[in-house]
Amino acid sequence: MNRVPAPEPGERQEPSEARDYDDIPGTYVFDGRRSRRGYPLNSFLMSLNDAANREAFRADEGAYLDRFGLDPEQREAVLERQWLRMLDLGGNLYYTYKLAACDGLTFQDLAGEQTGMTPEAYAQMMIDGGRPIEGNRSRSEWEAR
């Protein structure tokens, strides 16, 4: 196991620009960097909790998005349902799921969409025990494939 020394009680885990988790492949940790970038996008997605808002969005997606101040890339990612790109642009998975649910997707559909696998292949991978940890701990392992 790839152990990093744990902080002693009371010892700070110092925030910094380079993060110890940046080496984890295929993973967007929703930290302050992403949360700041994604705030308008996630605010839009949060609004979909309300049924009336979901109707308004479905009626005219572009006009509805105008209320939230998304940047052009975020706007395009939403309109094109680019699930992985939404995460890259600061979206949080639990928030993008609200749009996926609005579209009738399940959580597993959404998870599968982001991996580039077909829904059937993704579901079968889970039934077979999931994606193994071996070979999936660090970016270097992915680059070596």
Add this chain to the structure above:
Amino acid sequence: MAQVVGGVGCSHVPAVGAAIDKGKMGEPYWVPYFAKVGPARDWIAEVDPDVCIVVYNDHAYAFSLEVIPTFALGLAAEFHPADEGYGPRPVPVVEGHPELAWHLAESLILDEFDLTLVNEMDVDHGLTVPLSVLFGQPEAWPCRVIPLCVNVIQYPPPTGHRCFRLGQAIRRAVDSFEGGERVVVFGTGGLSHQLQAQRAGLINTDFDQAFLDGLVADPEAVARIPHVEYLREAGSEGIEMVMWLVMRGALDPKVREVYRATHVPTSNTHNGLLVLENR
């Protein structure tokens, strides 16, 4: 005096709630999972707690990014199931225990845990699925519930160490409550799972079993696991496992493991179910 009689660790996979609500428990996909919940249900029926303190996380229903409390304690007399986009789960309203909750609030804050206090909130699958797993489908939940909501969505969540110490403070608070309530503490979420990006579907049963072994026998060591290790080894959503440390902290240093079951997959998750008793 009130007393903590045991602890439950339980994943809170929404698909498990849906399987229960929609009567899919007999389907081949679900039979192996539900075959494993019986002993935990028998235990809690036998213990018959008056109150469950359920440590869980909200998934952007009660809380958004507008306000992000690290620890939020529910003080209300009742909490309604949240509408998670397809109507609220058809489960009973959750009855709170305002007297004990307020005692916890005062005791914990004076014990230097700076909680957010919540008088009104709906509760999502993070809280209601573990209740369904343990209690099935009753007309009303058989006990009061005090929700303790932990932020594990906006990084960083509280450290495992902080969660463990909070559990210990909860124990002191329950022990000093002038009532006869028998209390079970639930830690929910986990085990390994990742729902996002190209590494979605990650499962690490070895890490999870080592975590459970340590949680039972050496929780001080498990409380030192840094966030990066959860993120890497248990997946980005596996970091929910810190919430099990709140439950463990509320129990005695030495506990008896009454029951453990895990199952892959429930949707995208290595599902865990653990029952612990003070010895």
